[in-house]
Amino acid sequence: MSLDLSNYELRWPTSLFVSEGERVLRTSNTSWVEQATWLLTEALAGTTAVADFEDVPNHPPHRHSAPSDDPWAITTPSWGKRSGTDQHDWLTELINRANELRHAAQPRPYWPQRQGRGLSHDGSTARDTRRDFARIIDGFADSGYLAEVFGEECVDDPNELPDASRVIERRLGIPDLWPLVPEAWDEDTFFGLIEVFHDLVSRPRTRRFHSWNMCGWHHSEFHNGPARILYRSEVNQLMHEAGLEYELAAEGEDLGRLVAITDDARSALVHRALNDSAPTITIRIRHAIALFRGRDTTAESKRSAIVTLAGILEERRALLKDQLGKDEGALFEIANRYDLRHRKADQRGDYDEAFLDWIFWWYLGTVELTNQLIETRIAS
Known part of the structure; x- marks a missing residue:
């Protein structure tokens, strides 16, 4: 029985999901399951894929136990699961068939948007685009993509974190840009921030939940390559939707800089x-x-x-x-x-x-x- 992909939608570029998935499958230590879960959480929409992955045994039952003699035993696999498959097999098939996955799409425009009233309170497309960019950065920050350069708070670690505004200022030469206030940006500042954050993001490949005093997730094993691919994909899509005739270069001397489309x-x-x-x-x-x-x-x-x-x-x-x-x-x-x-x-x-x-x-x-x-x- 082949893996049912109909309930999964991919949020990442297919090639990025495949490369990161193959890296997880090559991981030999016991943390590979946590890394796989984090990858599925990030790359696929919703929680269905994670739930299906966690529902699959870590080892095929037939490798460790004899078949049940109970004639009434339930043998029908659950959604996304097939008999005799362990988690490694499940993820391997998902990665091998990644080209079959649908990409998550934005919902069709709702009534206010179809009537041209869904942009922003002041009707400014430019300011709305800047707010959308700030939301993209917030999403990356929530997923730990800025933790390598900005640090993370921890109840057990009293050390002072880097000043995020100074980190940005050292690169862009403009003070007081963190937290982000998109309404205050002129065009040069906006485009400058787009380029700066391309160089700052870095994907954490592992995370652990610190339960003491509900401290939260802590991220580690950072790599900027996958993060920058994902960042370029999201920002270039935003620029395209806004009608801006620039995109972040994916290669060359001007990698990560805005270039003409x-x-x-x-x-x-x-x-x-x-x-x-x-x-x-x-x-x-x-x-x-x-x-x-x-x-x-x-x-x-x-x-x-x-x-x-x-x-x-x-x-x-x-x-x-x-x-x-x-x-x-x-x-x-x-x-x-x-x-x-x-x-x-x-x-x-x-x-x-x-x-x-x-x-x-x-x-x-x-x-x-x-x-x-x-x-x-x-x-x-």
Whole structure:
């Protein structure tokens, strides 16, 4: 009998749930069950999955006891449970079939929202987005994702906790930002906090409940990688819903910084250029991409990004000429004749900034093409 997944909804990105689940399954000590329970609590909506997991025996009954001779014994497994399965088997199947899990969806808009009256008291979408962001941070804090940098109170530990406002101020240069007061933020502060908390969050993979005087949960074994993936997912979704044309970069020199949104094809090109390039040029490509797509990018920084890519192509000019013949010269004629690289008086500078976008993506695509040509030559 296969595991029934119909009652489970995934709140995390599938790949993150799989990677953290596989790590839990590799855990050899006795705490793996607590880690698995915490993972299911975080990653899946509601408590159904946790209840089903806890209902499964820690070891298959047939490994430790003989079958019952009672003909009236109940043999039908409960929800999410199947006969002869232990908790390790149960979680293994759930992880292996994670692609089948439905993702938890926001409820369909209610009447006030459909009538355009569900944003905020002052009708400001921007302020509402900032409050939603503050709620995201509150959720991360409640789950212990800020405990590594902000510390946690404990009735048995009188040590003074770090000043959270000072932690943020040292990074952002703005005092008194904790606790969060979204109504007081201007746009620069809001976007700055989005980037700061990306660097601060860290997922606790274990937790224990301190019952003395109802002290509460204490978290440990922190890792920032999973936390940042989850944080980018939630914040980028918020930015998308608010119509803000930025997202947190998932890779590159500007990892965790707000960058201009591109279409899926260009995002895929950036990913290939960053991950498939030779180590000798990867740093330069990272720098060029960061210069071009930053939220505060300028025409001058876009020119610098293009010049960086043109330098890489210049080094591969012999390869391009061999593959393209005399047509390879067209690549460099644009960079040389327009006000991009040499910046001479006779160069043309009267062009729209959209030209910079076009030439950047053309050059980055050509760098990726040369990567493929080099790989083909090596393979042959």
